[in-house]
Amino acid sequence: MSDLETHQARLEGHLARFRDSGIVNLIDGQDVAGDAWFETRSPVDDSVIARVALGGAAEIDAAAKAAQAAFPAWAAMAGTARRAILHRIADAIEARADEIALCECWDTGQAWRFMSKAALRGAENFRFFADRAPGARDGQALPSGAHLNVTSRHPIGPVGVITPWNTPFMLSTWKIAPALAAGCTVVHKPAELSPLTARLLAEICRDAGLPPGVLNLVNGQGEGAGRALTEHPAIRAIAFVGESRTGSAIMRQGAETLKRVHFELGGKNPVIVFEDADLDRALDAVVFMIYSLNGERCTSSSRLLVQESIAPDFYGRLAERVARIRVGHPLDPGTEVGPLIDRGHFEKVASYVAAGQAEGAFLSVGGARLGDRGWFIAPTLFTGARPEMKIAQEEVFGPFLTCLTFKDEAEALEIANGVAYGLAGYVWTNDLSRALRVSDALEAGMIWVNSENVRHLPTPFGGVKASGIGRDGGDWSFDFYMETKNTAFALGSHTIPKLGA
């Protein structure tokens, strides 16, 4: 049997139970399904993977009330006890890593070579925040003359977590682990296009001993379950990952109940290659950062800015590499790019191919549909684009790279900052002063110099402008999931103003 066939055989074993009983919600520790269902399909061949319980306002209400009821005990539990439970969850994720990775590939179309590590990244998220749980409430002592001020942190309450369809397992753990470590309870509404691994995570947490009601799972549509979650009065905050315009809608929906929001939104991230850079390494990073994960990645470097003097040669070498990228079945270990998530998204990406050609950019590689089953598109490269074009301004979210040429540092910065987004930026130069100047001037929440995106969990993650509000990572996550309280203790000697004395 080939590697692809053994992966398929193992996947079949894992999917059988979902085919029989569907993917059901998990509310207050119980499996819950009503009469309404929707289907999740595989992007590989558009076949139905399983039916999914369609939650709406009633299920969200039950989940939010369960999270509210579970909150006091979970928040009061010693941080060391929460730490132990979160480590058990990480152990269980590792034990089921193969199942999680196979299901994620089949549900999202992401290639095995990347997804085989996704579960382990999820486990690492749990371990990282588990170890911080005992210190989550720590604050500062701020003495001021007659008073001793002491700050302390308190979990904000039940929170809603709304996640997108790209790399759903990793992103869900990235939100849920710090919320649980902080002492919050959670209602999770995963993306309707890739719900499989959210179900695995919820049952792993239950089986690892997370008390009922601490993590609740409600599947459903954005306008149904998603909206109801953002409007529910018992939910204190919403951690959302998804499109910028959905973020705006969530802000409006949550306004009535004064929701705190944390948004990780879209990007149109520049990678800037200066003539003095290590061009071999830059080329590797450019190709990796837009074509890995099918380009369905918020931090993908979807705009390549190359200095004029090196542009023809760099574009030539780039085109050769892009043309050689292996597109195929996501469960084949040789595959580098799999299918796009669904027909709607395929049509969106294809519409940008048409827009680029209509606006006069040069389609150097790809752009066409591959095969007639599933949503495969050839990795696409446009050169000769101008900054005002749609393909240089809007997020495509596919294996689609737009190349722009610049003369000098000032023009590079003008182009790089001339978009609505500001999530990440990548700078390639061997001139230290230039690296410092450019990274300082780039309007983005995260910059990598002479590197692809490499995450270090204690560092802040998030965007500026239309790319987000707030930061995750390290202690920044607790800033969102917790309230800071200040208590001032009088030392007893100061004069209190006397009224009516």
Ligand code: NAD
């Ligand atoms: P999306 O905004 O369409 O959906 C995300 C989630 O929001 C889904 O669960 C959906 O059901 C829900 N939703 C939709 N409408 C809603 C509403 N009115 N109220 C409440 N919930 C609602 O995004 P998507 O297409 O699933 O994901 C792709 C997007 O996510 C891209 O823009 C990408 O850049 C972004 N993303 C950002 C980051 C980051 O860290 N910045 C990470 C991953 C993905």
